[in-house]
Amino acid sequence: MGQIVTLLLRSANCLSRVALGSVSRSPTHPKPFGREKRGGGRRRWWAILPFCMLLACQFREQDRILITAPVTLSPEPLILTPRPPLTATGYFNKLCIAVPPGYEEDTQRWQLRAPDGSLIEFSAVLQARSGAQVELDSLSFTHARTKRYACLSRRGMDDYGDEQYGQVVLRATVAIETHEIRWFSTDKG
DSSP: HHHHHHHHHHHHHHHHHHHHSSSOOTTOOOOOOOOOGGGGGGOOGGGOOOOOHHHHHHHHOEEEEEEEEEEEOOOEEEEOSSOOEEOOSEEEEEEEEOOOOTTTETTTTTEEEOTTTTTHHHEEEEEEEEOOOEEEEEEEEEEEOOOEEEEEEOOOOOGGGGOOEEEEEEEEEEEEEEEEEEEEEOOOO
């Protein structure tokens, strides 16, 4: 969070200097910070508007680790209570489960295949504080540098507005041990 704030402050400082016309155009003759006297000192705030909009859209995302310890998903429900509650602020919202080595992705059936050949289906339900329940019913696979994830999502989560989800109920048709569960909410596809 601190890195984002620092980046925003640096970007705002740089953009305000550009808008005020105080950025030096020559590396041999630097100008002091402040309004440039030459050229009437016109403020060009309209020039930074697209950059501010881009920055605002760029940081509308969540990437939260919900579990980093070994846990077994099975037909019995595993109930997670994230603090603070999850929100679906982005257009793309996914609950991702780290896939252990030896498991294969079956993209024909959109399931995970265990080393013994059995197929694993995941289910997840987000329970909102208002009592609403949202089932994440679409499975996809995501690859990171050193990890693979089976991700559950639902189209149209943006219809739920500013809903806060205080519980996540997870199940798997066959027992599988994972070491990480994450929540992604972003506008980037």
